[in-house]
Amino acid sequence: MVAKFRFSMASLGRFILFIGSMFVRRESFLTYVKLTVDECMKIGINSIFIVSIVSIFIGAVTTLQTAYNLVSPFIPNYVISLVVRDMTILELAPTVMAIVYAGKVGSNIAGELGTMRISEQIDALEVMGINSSSYLVLPKIIASFFMYPMLVILSAFLCILGGFLAGTLTGTLTGYEYIYGIRYEFVAYNVTFALIKSFSFALVVASISAYKGYFTSGGALEVGQASTAAVTNSCIGILTADFLLTKLLL
Amino acid sequence: MIEAQNISKSFNGKEVIRDISIKFDQGKTNLIIGASGTGKSVLLKCIVGLIQPNQGQVLFDGRDFTNAGKNLKTEIRREIGMLFQGGALFDSMTVEENVMFPLNVLTDMKNDEKLDRVNHCLKRVELTNVNDKMPSEISGGMKKRVGIARAIVNNSKYLFCDEPNSGLDPQTSITIDNLIKEITEELNITTVVVTHDMNSVMEIGDKVSFIFQGQKLWEGDNESIFDCEVKELQDFIFANNLMRNVKRHRG
Numbered sequence: 127m128v129a130k131f132r133f134s135m136a137s138l139g140r141f142i143l144f145i146g147s148m149f150v151r152r153e154s155f156l157t158y159v160k161l162t163v164d165e166c167m168k169i170g171i172n173s174i175f176i177v178s179i180v181s182i183f184i185g186a187v188t189t190l191q192t193a194y195n196l197v198s199p200f201i202p203n204y205v206i207s208l209v210v211r212d213m214t215i216l217e218l219a220p221t222v223m224a225i226v227y228a229g230k231v232g233s234n235i236a237g238e239l240g241t242m243r244i245s246e247q248i249d250a251l252e253v254m255g256i257n258s259s260s261y262l263v264l265p266k267i268i269a270s271f272f273m274y275p276m277l278v279i280l281s282a283f284l285c286i287l288g289g290f291l292a293g294t295l296t297g298t299l300t301g302y303e304y305i306y307g308i309r310y311e312f313v314a315y316n317v318t319f320a321l322i323k324s325f326s327f328a329l330v331v332a333s334i335s336a337y338k339g340y341f342t343s344g345g346a347l348e349v350g351q352a353s354t355a356a357v358t359n360s361c362i363g364i365l366t367a368d369f370l371l372t373k374l375l376l
Numbered sequence: 377m378i379e380a381q382n383i384s385k386s387f388n389g390k391e392v393i394r395d396i397s398i399k400f401d402q403g404k405t406n407l408i409i410g411a412s413g414t415g416k417s418v419l420l421k422c423i424v425g426l427i428q429p430n431q432g433q434v435l436f437d438g439r440d441f442t443n444a445g446k447n448l449k450t451e452i453r454r455e456i457g458m459l460f461q462g463g464a465l466f467d468s469m470t471v472e473e474n475v476m477f478p479l480n481v482l483t484d485m486k487n488d489e490k491l492d493r494v495n496h497c498l499k500r501v502e503l504t505n506v507n508d509k510m511p512s513e514i515s516g517g518m519k520k521r522v523g524i525a526r527a528i529v530n531n532s533k534y535l536f537c538d539e540p541n542s543g544l545d546p547q548t549s550i551t552i553d554n555l556i557k558e559i560t561e562e563l564n565i566t567t568v569v570v571t572h573d574m575n576s577v578m579e580i581g582d583k584v585s586f587i588f589q590g591q592k593l594w595e596g597d598n599e600s601i602f603d604c605e606v607k608e609l610q611d612f613i614f615a616n617n618l619m620r621n622v623k624r625h626r627g
Contacts, residue, residue: 151446153481246464249426253536254478255453261481 141337148264151257161265169231169266169332170273174280180226181281184218185210185288193298203299207307210289212316219282220320221368224327227274228360232335235266236356239339240349248340263336267329274328275321282320323371330363377402378534378566383422383432385415392418393590395432403564405557405580409571410587411612416570417461417538419587423568424456424536425449436534454482457527459537463519465511471498471522472507478530497525501555517548521555528559535560537569541576553579574613577601578622586612 152158192209239262242248251258286308293299299307335356342352378400385393393415400406408416421427423434425441433442436452444452465474472494479490498504501521506514514522520540527535537556541549557580560567569576577584581598588608596604601613602622 151450157481241467245462245467246460247466249421250458250460250464250466252426253424253453253456253458254482254530255450255456256481 140341141333144259144337144340145333147257148260148267150260152260152264153256157261158265158268161261162268165265165269166273168234169269170276173227173230173273173277176226176230177223177277177281178284181219181223181284182288182291184222185214185285185290186292188213188218188285189289189293190296190298193293203303204307204310206293206299207286207289207304208310211286211308211312214282214285214289215316215320218285219278220323220327221364223278223281224274224324224331224364225361227277227327228331228335228357228364231270232331232356232360233353235332235335236339236342236353237349239263239336240342240352243340243342244345244349259340263333263340266336267332270328270332271325274331275324278320278324319371319375322375323368326367326371327364330367331360334360334363377437378423378568379435380419380423381433381435383419383429383434385418385422385427385429391590393422393429393587396587396590396592397432398585398592398595400566400568401583402566403561404582405560405567405569407569407571407577407581407584408587409574409577409581409584409612411572414587415590416572416587420536420538420568420570424458425453454530455533457530457532457535459520459523459527459535459540461539461542463511463516463523465519465522465526467511469511470507471503471509471511471514474511474522475525475529478526482530493529494525497529498522500528500559501525502551516543517545517552520544520552524552524555524559528563528565531563533565535565535567537567537571539571539573540569541571541573546575549573549575550579556580574616588612 188210189206192206193203196205196209239248242262248258248262251261290301290304293304294301338352338356338359339349342348380396380398380400383393383396384391396419398406398408408419410416418427422429422432425434429442433440435441436455439448439452441449441452465471466477469477472491475494475497476490479485479493483490485493495507498507501524503518503521503525506518506522511519511522524537524540535556540552540556544552553576556567556569559565569580571577577598581601583597584595584601585592586594586606586609594601594604594606594609601609604610
């Protein structure tokens with residue numbers, strides 16, 4: 127137990143040092159701009175498809191399941207879309223998408239860095255006098271920080287759209303009822319809260335995955351393990367941050 | 377000239393290299409030889425700063441690299457070129473981008489100048505029409521050549537090669553060895569090659585250091601290596617028939 131605690135503390139210390147190491151011996155600003163734009167493409171644009179598919183279906187299923195549970199004649203139909211809206215903005219778009227994001231982007235970051243480590247590409251950068259953590263990881267974290275909130279906004283929109291399509295096409299509620307529920311007693315702060323969560327989750331996923339990949343040692347087996355650990359630890363980080371932010375900000 | 381002084385390194389309490397001191401001369405191909413697992417690569421990584429030794433220091437033309445501040449360390453590192461065992465080419469870049477990489481990151485050269493320099497280095501390692509190929513599309517020997525081109529593109533003063541012949545056929549190995557030797561003499565740089573290939577020792581070994589179980593047991597050139605009386609070195613050299621025949625032939 128004590129040894130496990132020590133190991134956890136040592137890992138936390140190493141993680142903090144790793145994050146700190148990105149801000150020393152940096153390259154020129156322009157170098158980072160180019161790298162960050164490239165990473166935005168890889169992390170953000172390439173995730174649009176999976177985020178869209180998952181969001182539309184989650185929205186559709188949430189609408190149908192909410193309707194299934196609200197079978198009382200005393201509850202108006204627009205409550206269904208109101209529930210879908212609040213669930214989407216508060217939890218589904220930022221948190222559930224973060225899990226999907228960890229699976230796609232987190233494993234990709236860990237796999238890429240892990241492969242670079244075992245094939246000595248990171249050593250090659252270090253020998254050239256380039257701070258490898260800063261050069262390789264910082265652009266990924268910045269790109270994630272900017273792109274994930276955009277994905278969350280897209281996800282929220284598509285989730286609500288998916289709900290609209292499922293609700294109206296199956297005759298569960300009318301389009302007017304759905305839109306009325308979406309607009310009913312809308313709390314703008316919920317969107318702010320969702321964005322705060324999305325910025326936090328973006329940092330959690332990118333930094334944990336990069337850490338796991340960067341310190342991979344061994345061979346192909348260990349790269350696979352690093353990818354798995356990146357997703358697992360990112361999910362734990364997301365859920366912990368979700369709980370803390372909800373407790374603090376709501 | 378590079379001087380490694382009293383280098384020791386342990387991992388988890390196990391001493392991998394013990395109090396090794398070696399001088400690597402400028403304009404010569406300096407070889408570190410020894411059996412697998414004897415600490416050659418660890419020594420090389422200590423010298424280039426990828427591993428911090430527990431004891432000792434490394435001097436690059438009199439500049440203490442091991443205990444240097446960040447600025448001096450970066451300055452020295454930018455004078456180092458290294459060829460890794462597997463080439464360590466960046467998978468996401470073409471051959472041209474790989475070779476141009478040090479120039480992009482470390483210099484303010486104009487694009488035309490960079491391209492000229494890259495083409496010059498690729499030509500020097502006898503590679504043409506491969507600029508747009510990805511590392512996965514070229515052979516092992518070509519990867520090593522691209523690795524050498526990348527190592528020298530920034531006018532490096534020190535060239536390190538970690539087992540440059542591993543995984544190559546004998547003919548390609550000789551080509552790579554000769555290329556390393558020619559570049560060393562041409563550019564008058566200090567070259568350190570880690571190898572366990574006796575053909576390399578005979579081809580390019582201006583100065584040879586033999587490492588056994590983490591200690592330096594012998595130092596000399598490829599002419600005197602046959603006359604050494606260190607048993608461990610003799611066992612290493614004459615492990616195969618070819619070298620035994622060479623000795624017999626030499627009388």
